[in-house]
Amino acid sequence: MGRCGVPGPMLALLLLLLLCPPPSPACPAACRCSPGEADCSERGLREVPWSLSPNTSALWLGYNFITVLGPRSFPPLPGLRLLSLVHNRLELIHSRALLGLGALRELDLSHNHLTVLTPETFLPLTSLAKLNLGSNRLGELEPGVPGALPQLQALLLQDNPWVCSCSILPLWRWLSHNREKVREKSLLLCRVPEQLNKYPIMAFGDESFRQCQDTLLSPERYISFFIIGPFSFIASIFFCTFLGSLVVFCHSLRRESHCWRRPRVCRVH
Numbered sequence: 001m002g003r004c005g006v007p008g009p010m011l012a013l014l015l016l017l018l019l020c021p022p023p024s025p026a027c028p029a030a031c032r033c034s035p036g037e038a039d040c041s042e043r044g045l046r047e048v049p050w051s052l053s054p055n056t057s058a059l060w061l062g063y064n065f066i067t068v069l070g071p072r073s074f075p076p077l078p079g080l081r082l083l084s085l086v087h088n089r090l091e092l093i094h095s096r097a098l099l100g101l102g103a104l105r106e107l108d109l110s111h112n113h114l115t116v117l118t119p120e121t122f123l124p125l126t127s128l129a130k131l132n133l134g135s136n137r138l139g140e141l142e143p144g145v146p147g148a149l150p151q152l153q154a155l156l157l158q159d160n161p162w163v164c165s166c167s168i169l170p171l172w173r174w175l176s177h178n179r180e181k182v183r184e185k186s187l188l189l190c191r192v193p194e195q196l197n198k199y200p201i202m203a204f205g206d207e208s209f210r211q212c213q214d215t216l217l218s219p220e221r222y223i224s225f226f227i228i229g230p231f232s233f234i235a236s237i238f239f240c241t242f243l244g245s246l247v248v249f250c251h252s253l254r255r256e257s258h259c260w261r262r263p264r265v266c267r268v269h
Contacts, residue, residue: 026051036079040064050075062086067113069097076100084108086132095120102126110134110156119144130154134184139163139192143174146181158187164196164204166212172204 027033028049031040036057040049045064052059057079066088073094080101090112098104104125114136122128128149133141138160146155155178162168175182179202182188190196 026053028052041084048073048075052077054078056080058082060084061088062108064088067091069093071096071099073097074101079103081105085112087111089113091115093117093121097121099124104128106130108132110136112136114138117141117145119148121145122148125149127151130156132156133160134187135159137161140167141171143170146174146178152181154183155181156183158184160188161191162188162201163192164190164199164201165193166209168201169209169212172201172209175202 027038028040028051030043030045030049031038031052033039033053036055037060038049038052038056038058039060041060042063045061046066048061048066048069052075054076056077059077059080059082062084063086066085067090069090069092071094074097077100081103083101083104083106086108088111090109091114093109093114095118098121102124105127107125107128107130110132111134114133115138117133117138119142122131122145125148129151131146131149131152131154134156135158138157140163141157146152175185175188179185182202185202186200188201190199190201
């Protein structure tokens, strides 16, 4: 029976692979990682860790002290599908903060201090299906924010201090036409004005905004006013000048005719 020998170099390589397995994907020191996931919750973080694996598909950053998401807050995470930033102190999200997160399906920004959001911020999230903005400080929300998310299926807006004035009409229209996407509709309550405190936004009807429809102007009407206004002002000046000249001319004619009839009186004057 023959012997099967293994060359020395190959044997050394096999031993090296057994003793030194390939390095695992990067995991920040402040996080707990498992394949495809990084849990960085409750770590006192003030910014997003950068040493995350590009293969991360779920990232939890809740219960930290992150206040701002700047234009380069996230490392390249092309496969990220879930991002949770609940219970931070978020006040501002830069319009380029979420670039490169096009695969994201769920974004939770609830329980923060957000007061203003712009549609440009959410344009990169072409795959987002669920957005949670509950328990922030939003008094109003541009309808362009959910409108920038073509795959949106669920939007949560509860527990925000909504200002129920004419400015909320565009959002109310979007909500009325997308009721199937709005979760917890009964929790969308007015905070201001005081007489509408805790009144459900979705309980409003068209008649509630009748006076607003007369005061809210479309951009086309604003442009018309800016164009017509100066011309109307100039035309009124010309008209007043013409009218004044006409009055003076008529007065002169009457005076001349009077002088022809009573020449002695005219000479004295």
